[in-house]
Amino acid sequence: MTLLQVRHLRHDYRGAAAVDELTFAVGAGELVCITGPSGCGKSTLLRAVAGLVEPTAGEVRLHGDPVRAVPDELSFVFQDYGRSLFPWLSVRRNVELPLRWRSVGRAERAERAAEALAGVGLAGVDDRYPWQLSGGMQQRVAIARALVTRPALLLMDEPFASVDAQTRFELEDLLRRVQRARATTVLLVTHDIDESVYLGDRVLVLSRSPAHLVADLPVDLPAERDQIGTRGSAAFVALRGEVARRLRAPGDPAAVG
Amino acid sequence: MARIARNLGGLLGFALLWEVAVRTGLVPERFVPPPTVVLAELGELVAQRGFLADVLATVLAWAIALGLAAAIAVPAGLVLGSAPAVRVATRAVVEFLRPIPSVALIPLVVLLVGSGPEAKIALAAYAAVWPILFNTVYALGELDTVMVDTARVCGAGRARTLTSVALPHAAPFVFTGIRMSAAVALIVVVSTEFLAGAARGIGRVILEASSGAARMDVVLAATLVAGLVGFAINEGLERLGARLFAWSPVAAGAL
Numbered sequence: 075m076t077l078l079q080v081r082h083l084r085h086d087y088r089g090a091a092a093v094d095e096l097t098f099a100v101g102a103g104e105l106v107c108i109t110g111p112s113g114c115g116k117s118t119l120l121r122a123v124a125g126l127v128e129p130t131a132g133e134v135r136l137h138g139d140p141v142r143a144v145p146d147e148l149s150f151v152f153q154d155y156g157r158s159l160f161p162w163l164s165v166r167r168n169v170e171l172p173l174r175w176r177s178v179g180r181a182e183r184a185e186r187a188a189e190a191l192a193g194v195g196l197a198g199v200d201d202r203y204p205w206q207l208s209g210g211m212q213q214r215v216a217i218a219r220a221l222v223t224r225p226a227l228l229l230m231d232e233p234f235a236s237v238d239a240q241t242r243f244e245l246e247d248l249l250r251r252v253q254r255a256r257a258t259t260v261l262l263v264t265h266d267i268d269e270s271v272y273l274g275d276r277v278l279v280l281s282r283s284p285a286h287l288v289a290d291l292p293v294d295l296p297a298e299r300d301q302i303g304t305r306g307s308a309a310f311v312a313l314r315g316e317v318a319r320r321l322r323a324p325g326d327p328a329a330v331g
Numbered sequence: 332m333a334r335i336a337r338n339l340g341g342l343l344g345f346a347l348l349w350e351v352a353v354r355t356g357l358v359p360e361r362f363v364p365p366p367t368v369v370l371a372e373l374g375e376l377v378a379q380r381g382f383l384a385d386v387l388a389t390v391l392a393w394a395i396a397l398g399l400a401a402a403i404a405v406p407a408g409l410v411l412g413s414a415p416a417v418r419v420a421t422r423a424v425v426e427f428l429r430p431i432p433s434v435a436l437i438p439l440v441v442l443l444v445g446s447g448p449e450a451k452i453a454l455a456a457y458a459a460v461w462p463i464l465f466n467t468v469y470a471l472g473e474l475d476t477v478m479v480d481t482a483r484v485c486g487a488g489r490a491r492t493l494t495s496v497a498l499p500h501a502a503p504f505v506f507t508g509i510r511m512s513a514a515v516a517l518i519v520v521v522s523t524e525f526l527a528g529a530a531r532g533i534g535r536v537i538l539e540a541s542s543g544a545a546r547m548d549v550v551l552a553a554t555l556v557a558g559l560v561g562f563a564i565n566e567g568l569e570r571l572g573a574r575l576f577a578w579s580p581v582a583a584g585a586l
Contacts, residue, residue: 150484157477161578175486
């Protein structure tokens, strides 16, 4: 079942197209990674999908309905947790915020926030402030806040690019775990080829700006992934090479999947 | 504790230098009485009921002026900070009004509101508006786009983004503005009392003591009280800010 449809999307930034003629669909429950050269318009694409910017042309549909403002059933995790978590609110109040703004009652808010925090492996930090936590923990708070509304679609813009490598592995596994447990649909932007293959059920490869789709590669790896085993497997290495090749030769028509 | 001890040490050193300078005849005692004399006079002043009423009148006028200034400057700053068109349209007026010294407006204000406490309150509020206004506008300009996007994806509309995100983000900057304005307002209140005359106030005490008999010990004692009031206000606001805005790097740095 198709959850998200992006058709002929074009977005101009300062007079030039950042994204052009982009068409793809994401099925419910899929985890789709988008990768592409830096500055190719990946973030612009996510912002358009989220309804944060209005595309110059083309359309985004969620559940078949055109996206004109930020849909209620959508959440977003930004790369920079330091700029995305509100420093004047405690961890719990940060996580409760989307519920409070949707007029969810106090008791239910507290219960769901606690559940979301437990879901990302954070307990006992409710009353701390984000800036009192490590970077990895802060990004967990941001993920908990994104999941607390039980979104149909979770958008993530380079969510693990600002944490150290060890934490990054932990958060990648955490994401796959919660994504599968809740059957959340995820669209994740990353510049890291390995990460796109490790996390994704599919990898969309974008060209240099103006970004269009150069490949849509299914990831035939077992659903249960392991940082050491999976990354060392022949299938993973082959896919990684494939994504890298598509990235390097964006203009080659033969490369379009 | 160490900080307080050091502050006190500096204060004592200053008083000692002052005492020595007067006692050795470096500074004429008729114009600048030594601190021992001034402190004795201060004790006498404080013992008088009338003087406390003067101090109270000054502090009250200061508080009303600062409250007025904040009530005007914060909403105005929110409008100017979030509506670039309004900001551009009012820039010339603001830049023209801001550098006008408040005391130059005394004749105008006395004509408009009379020479009662309203005059010093109006002038101090006028002077205190600017730091708060500029800090509020600046803070909104510093509002992170990621933070605004976060608010929007969390379900906030324009109005809610302003009240629940822009306002708390701006609060430590606004508070710094209020602290700057607190000092300015006190200076203007006392100056107006001195220059325009007032029924009550520290400035009036100084004016009366300096005219006629020229009681410099009283002048200096009253000046000392004005300084102490200013110090207490600043210290209180600094502590309040550190408590309210512990989350803010602005609080840690600038406050």
